[in-house]
Amino acid sequence: MTYMSFIKGELLTLLRRKQDTVNALVFFLMVVTLFPLGVSPSPDFLSVAAGGIIWCAASLAILMSVESMFKEDFNDGCLEQWLVSGLSLPLLILLKTFIHWLVVIAPLLVMAPLLSEMLFLPSETFSVLLITLILGTPALFLIGTIGAALTVSLRHGAVLMLLIIIPFYLPVIIFSTGAIRAAQNSMMYDGQIAILAAISLVFLVVSPVMSAISIKASIN
Amino acid sequence: MHSSVSLKVSNLWVERSERYLCKDMSFFLSSGDIAKINGENGAGKSSLLKILVGILRPLEGNIHYNNEDVSVYRDLLQKDLLYIGHDSGVKSVFTVAENLRWYFPDANDDEISLALDAVSLSGYEETPSNQLSAGQKRRISLARLWLTEKPLWVLDEPFTALDIKGVASLEKHMKEHVEKNGMIILTTHQDIDPSLNLKEINLSL
């Protein structure tokens, strides 16, 4: 096993399991749809709430797709093989997270124009939405990885994972929607964007290490 | 031929679920040895193997590989290691050949079909592994033994779910491996060919 064959394997798995990714995206779309139906379809409300709606839906969809990230590897004994491969476990985890991020975020970005139209997001702020998605979602994935690693040995770990991870998502959601809001009011939003990037960077360091500790503790 | 290897375990204490599995255990193995860990179900054979390969941590004790201390980091040992555990390490989304490529990205088609031939899986290259039986899945992970260059094999019950012919062929292959200076540590509840010259290791309590 090498890093290269690991990456290939992950891509191949995601390709064969593309329905999982599709599910996450459909789920995302569904949550977004709930807001006009459940609260109000008026453009006044939606254009103000658009950033928040998209971000909340994206967080939930990401949680869904990350939750089972290590489950199969755990059950079929491949996690054990990672551990004895002599390769660096944090690096393997980071690679896996990155690949998952790419595969989920790319279609999400493609869907973004559609959604921002549906939610009446002013077109000037669309680019801000994209920037926050690109800079903020890595943090969501990285934090989610920790939760997935912690609950990998549990058969029904999904709810537990949501419970422990969602509070950690709050700053990302707050600053992303804050940036979008600021842009809508023609205010500066560089600060929020910088903080988003900083949070993602912090978890780029913290997450692989913590996930590796959790995975090692889970395998026995 | 592999360059010669040695493994020294000294004063190993293993605890699991608040129970000692072995106390103050020591043994030494070198190239050409096939070691069999003895013990009934739940005695701690798998746990011991996992400790040797670095999946679990012992309570105390030292492990030296080729006279280097690997008690804390097993990197040196893992460089030479092929480990097959209770779980097959076979991905069900991959085909049989893809599974082997995951472990051996450099292997060419000939080598892979030779290995599959050796475990009587030839013709299954493109079959998705979730369509195989338990014994056939076991054979996929065993096929790695025919592709590897690693001198140290740690095998947890390699013979389970294998038919008689499969057992014989694996025994023959293991014999060739130790003749080439390799080392094997295994557990099994089956009787194996006495000509293999097993070194027996008992979990000491």
Added chain:
Amino acid sequence: MSWTWFHKLGSPKWFFQFASRWALASFWSGVVLLLVGVIWGLGFAPEDYQQGNSFRIIYIHVPAAILAQSCYLGLGIAGFVFLVWQMKMAPVFIKSVAPLGALAAVIALLSGAIWGKPTWGTWWVWDARLTSVLVLFLLYMGVIAIQNSLEDKVLADKAVAVISVVGLINLPIIKYSVEWWNTLHQPATFKLTEAPAMPIEMWLPLLISSLGLYLFIAGLAMLRMKTEVLNRERRSGWVKDEVLKSGV
């Protein structure tokens, strides 16, 4: 500096003896101070010229909120200590203190609600401090949930340590984000975050009740940790001696 205290702290036996000596003392002195501080604050301290009597809730709310935060800080540090040095007492600390921290957060939330009614006219406002405490409460519930869900004790210890450390790293970010978010949405006139400028008659009882609550919770924590230590070390010789000695 000598590190013996650090190693002693890590020894369950040493801790047990320490806690046996100090737990009850800490608990009862905490109760007394808490009573003094709260009665003084509620009954005798002068009222605030802006908020009138309703500000008096800070004699309960502020200590509880600060305690909830300190406990989480404690969890994070203990988690770090456990991950780096494998100190046996650290997971015992986390397991025993997390519910107490959650309790402190609940007290802070309830007292905040009681304060909110006369001040805002509603039981709940999305005040920066109240929101932070709410999130803190959720973080505690996460720690408690994972502690109780993982059956493998070794794994559970590691997992709560990991989540506490990640929480500790995240706590300043969360606090900062909530405060920032709050200024965005609520240009508030009264905030629980900033206590009014206080003369000594006002903050002295606050100090006393805070100290009291800390001692009270420290005492409770030690009692809980004692039980946990006994349970974990039940196979070791000193626990058997302890049990024989106390004649249970």
